[in-house]
Amino acid sequence: MKTAAERIFSATFIVPQLCVIAFMTLAVSPPAQADVTAFGQEVSIPRNTANGTVVARHYMTPQEVCGQSKCTVNKVIAYADGGGSPASTTIITTNVVGISTRLLINGRAYGTSYPGVAFTQPIEIQLLGDGRENKGGSLAGIHASPYYYQLSTSENYDFRIYLKGTITPIDGTCSVPSQTVKLPKTLIQRLERIGSTAGTQSFQIQINNCPKGYNRIGYTLAPVGSVIANSPGVLPLAGGSTASGIKIRVENAQGTPATLNTSIRLSEYNKAEGGSFVIPMQASYIRTDTVAKPGTVKGAMTVFMDYR
Structure with a gap:
């Protein structure tokens, strides 16, 4: 033995x-207190994706949100289609057919709410397929100032998150x-x-x-x-x-x-x-x-x- x-x-x-498991796009956010533009430019993603499939991601670090290694989000307001009425649902539509969006803090999705949640890992903003055919188009939103999320932190930083860029569908x-x-x-x-x-x-x-x-x-x-x-x-x-x-x-x-x-x-x-x-x-x-x-x-x- x-x-x-x-x-x-x-x-x-x-x-x-x-x-196809997941689709990710990484981008760099501006400094703390500044409004954030997620994605931007041209985003080429698969035309047909299952409902709920993540097709792109954008990250915001605590330093970019509040200038510290740890931040606390007290309020989230989510605006469907980049300027509609506040929505409490965790997934909201964009103005691009077939594409919705979701905001996650510590891996949990939030719609309009008052979470009071501290985080040390990046906030994640996702684009998701919503079951409809992705026909492409601009994420500009329905208003001239097309922000999709507005966040307030206990560190007294308020900022808006804009989704921008042109969605181009690709077959395969x-x-x-x-x-x-x-x-x-x-x-x-x-x-x-x-x-x-x-x-x-x-x-x-x-x-x-x-x-x-x-x-x-x-x-x-x-x-x-x-x-x-x-x-x-x-x-x-x-x-x-x-x-x-x-x-x-x-x-x-x-x-x-x-x-x-x-x-x-x-x-x-x-x-x-x-x-x-x-x-x-x-x-x-x-x-x-x-x-x-x-x-x-x-x-x-x-x-x-x-x-x-």
């Missing part, structure tokens, strides 16, 4: 199959086939201290059949499960894992920990050509705790495609 130091690990690392999206990556079995003695890695296995993320016409295509690597603080690229243990103190770290082809939960531009994509692409990656075991128990290590991540 092998001693604990000689027992081996095995791992299964799963990248689920996705066609990229596809991402699922795959299972198996790491080689590894002796625990090779993972002798926290941060040690072993059992590296190369793999590729395949992004297929991207159509022409998008201004930008990006991908986001999102761990299945909660994000592990101060552990770049590390996935939480998935169901079926019997080991402890050991996890899987996803890395780029050079061994640098992968950036998670951030949209990365697919630089090889050409608007005039479209096409299929591969992203070389690798995964390794990593020791994460002082006490480690041998067994099976499993982790998973989702690949979100975003378009604009």
Whole structure:
């Protein structure tokens, strides 16, 4: 019988199959106290999306909202169609057929309300498909001053959020086939201290059949499960894992920990050509705790495609 130091690990690392999962557009907001313009310019998104599918996102940090690392929103007023009557619903229509919008604080959506909620993570503004065909058009709103949200904070900052830009519908999206990556079995003695890695296995993320016409295509690597603080690229243990103190770290082809939960531009994509692409990656075991128990290590991540 092998001693604990000689027992081996095995791992299964799963990248689920996705066609269209989510669509994200990142933008930079102006300084605190200034009105915010979300999106802007041309936003190219898939023509037909399921009801509720997020097609674009804009973020506002606490520094941009109130000039501090933590802000408290006391009041939210949501204006449908960029200037209609205040709406209490968490999803409101824009004046572009097929596209609605939603504002989230700490991951929770708010319509017109008095939440009194503190936040340290960015506020998120989303554009969503609402089940109707996206026919494109301008987010200018129904009034000359087309703001969709008005927020007040306890730090005495009041500002409006404008949605601007021209929505251009594109037929088709990229596809991402699922795959299972198996790491080689590894002796625990090779993972002798926290941060040690072993059992590296190369793999590729395949992004297929991207159509022409998008201004930008990006991908986001999102761990299945909660994000592990101060552990770049590390996935939480998935169901079926019997080991402890050991996890899987996803890395780029050079061994640098992968950036998670951030949209990365697919630089090889050409608007005039479209096409299929591969992203070389690798995964390794990593020791994460002082006490480690041998067994099976499993982790998973989702690949979100975003378009604009």
